Amino acid sequence: MILASINHKGGTGKTIIAQNLAVCYAHAGAKVCIIDADPSQNSMRWFDARGDREPRIPVFSNSSHRTIRRTIEDLYSNEDYDTIIIDSPPTLERIAEEIIKVSHLVLIPITPTGGNDIWSTEQIAEEIESISKEKNQVIPSYFIINRLQPKLKVHQMFTAALEEHSKAYDIGILKSRLNLRTVVGKANLYGEGVYENNDKKATTEMVNLANEVQAIFEKL
Numbered sequence: 001m002i003l004a005s006i007n008h009k010g011g012t013g014k015t016i017i018a019q020n021l022a023v024c025y026a027h028a029g030a031k032v033c034i035i036d037a038d039p040s041q042n043s044m045r046w047f048d049a050r051g052d053r054e055p056r057i058p059v060f061s062n063s064s065h066r067t068i069r070r071t072i073e074d075l076y077s078n079e080d081y082d083t084i085i086i087d088s089p090p091t092l093e094r095i096a097e098e099i100i101k102v103s104h105l106v107l108i109p110i111t112p113t114g115g116n117d118i119w120s121t122e123q124i125a126e127e128i129e130s131i132s133k134e135k136n137q138v139i140p141s142y143f144i145i146n147r148l149q150p151k152l153k154v155h156q157m158f159t160a161a162l163e164e165h166s167k168a169y170d171i172g173i174l175k176s177r178l179n180l181r182t183v184v185g186k187a188n189l190y191g192e193g194v195y196e197n198n199d200k201k202a203t204t205e206m207v208n209l210a211n212e213v214q215a216i217f218e219k220l
């Protein structure tokens with residue numbers, strides 16, 4: 001399965017989600033790699049921080065719209081990797097189009113901070129819609145609500161507003177949500193995922209997310 005973690009809005013959790021899904025799938029025995037398509041190279045740095053830790057999760061850097069699709073298709077068709085997760089840059093340039101085109105599933109992390117988070121997804125939703133039309137095939141796409149604080153009234157209101165908003169597009173909202181948790185940043189700093197950090201709640205959330213995504217893929 002080829003997954004895009006993408007949103008042209010910055011700081012929504014694209015990198016954290018790519019890394020944590022990779023860790024969950026790798027521990028479940030999948031042959032996983034990450035493609036770091038962001039010139040800021042956060043996932044490459046995470047790979048360095050990970051060092052010799054098992055399971056090994058290779059991270060390949062490719063932020064070129066000319067070659068990224070070919071690189072990913074080759075890695076996937078040679079059966080070197082059965083799970084490829086793309087950590088995308090915060091942009092809607094050509095690279096985003098190529099990432100959406102090569103992916104089986106598009107995951108759009110979104111933070112529940114305010115209206116701007118919702119409104120700024122309109123462009124990526126339109127981009128996905130236009131690529132789907134071009135391919136004559138709907139590209140399965142889902143929002144992932146990240147950094148949620150479920151007791152905050154504004155976050156509850158946000159979730160309701162996103163549900164309304166997503167009806168206008170062919171984009172679902174994953175049932176699995178990720179709460180704001182300090183262990184997320186700690187794991188990231190040491191080249192790990194929350195799965196590797198003895199935090200039961202955070203691990204359960206992440207495993208639920210990984211399972212939900214896998215189940216959607218298997219039904220495609």
Ligand SMILES: Nc1ncnc2c1ncn2[C@@H]1O[C@H](COP(=O)(O)OP(=O)(O)OP(=O)(O)O)[C@@H](O)[C@H]1O
Nearest residue numbers: 010011012013014015016090147179180181184185
């Ligand atoms: N669920 C979470 N709980 C706590 N902190 C989080 C969570 N998700 C992300 N963060 C933190 O939020 C910040 C932004 O996350 P991340 O780098 O994954 O976003 P991004 O979308 O990849 O950003 P960019 O657009 O710059 O590439 C990071 O400091 C990360 O550690």
Ligand SMILES: [Mg+2]
Nearest residue numbers: 014015038042
């Ligand atoms: Mg990032």
